[in-house]
Amino acid sequence: MNENIEFLQAFLKNPTKVGSITPSSPELAMKMLEGIEPSAENIVIELGVGTGAITKFLQDIVPDERSYIGIELDPDLVELLRRNFPEMNIVCGNAMEMESIHKRSGLGKAGYIVCCLPFVSLPAEVRNGVLDEVEKFMQLGCEFRTLQYAHGYYLPSAIKFRELMRNRYGKEKKSSLVVKNVPPGYTLTWATK
Numbered sequence: 001m002n003e004n005i006e007f008l009q010a011f012l013k014n015p016t017k018v019g020s021i022t023p024s025s026p027e028l029a030m031k032m033l034e035g036i037e038p039s040a041e042n043i044v045i046e047l048g049v050g051t052g053a054i055t056k057f058l059q060d061i062v063p064d065e066r067s068y069i070g071i072e073l074d075p076d077l078v079e080l081l082r083r084n085f086p087e088m089n090i091v092c093g094n095a096m097e098m099e100s101i102h103k104r105s106g107l108g109k110a111g112y113i114v115c116c117l118p119f120v121s122l123p124a125e126v127r128n129g130v131l132d133e134v135e136k137f138m139q140l141g142c143e144f145r146t147l148q149y150a151h152g153y154y155l156p157s158a159i160k161f162r163e164l165m166r167n168r169y170g171k172e173k174k175s176s177l178v179v180k181n182v183p184p185g186y187t188l189t190w191a192t193k
């Protein structure tokens with residue numbers, strides 16, 4: 001089935017958890033991965049893998065299966081991802097359990113978290129739960145990258161999210177606007193390494 005249709009089906013099943021009606025464009029995916037150099041000692045953890053719009057570019061820069069974990073909540077999407085990306089280590093799980101998923105994997109330190117979770121539409125307890133997990137990795141030296149859509153950039157929940165992150169890690173590095181995406185958006189990066 002076409003990736004856009006799979007994605008739309010996932011959105012209709014769980015609108016607030018998916019948060020967008022189309023997968024990220026190649027332009028946004030490339031922006032999300034700019035400067036990211038995963039290795040077995042600096043693995044990348046992808047949160048909210050969806051239909052794999054970013055994973056398909058990640059698989060070109062991930063050197064082997066010991067350098068990547070993808071975490072996706074929706075079991076139907078996980079089945080699709082495992083079929084389409086047999087070389088990538090995709091876990092069906094909750095980003096709120098990122099630390100225990102990482103420990104169970106036995107893989108090396110996480111150097112990068114590439115996060116596509118829709119923080120703007122997720123309930124505050126999920127957002128805070130995920131950010132508490134992120135904090136455990138940031139304490140060890142890590143780079144966290146996420147995206148925010150331009151039309152929602154000044155919504156109270158988007159502002160709240162940036163405030164929470166700034167209080168912990170200082171001002172974000174914001175990309176230029178990626179216009180070739182529906183909807184257009186920015187990437188935001190915080191780093192502690």
Ligand SMILES: C[S@@+](CC[C@H](N)C(=O)[O-])C[C@H]1O[C@@H](n2cnc3c(N)ncnc32)[C@H](O)[C@@H]1O
Nearest residue numbers: 017018023024048049050053072073094095116
């Ligand atoms: C906006 S989509 C992003 C998909 C893809 N990365 C992209 O850029 O097109 C968000 C994804 O996060 C997943 N998700 C939502 N809450 C989650 C959670 N707590 N843990 C793991 N995945 C979650 C959804 O099922 C959905 O596939």
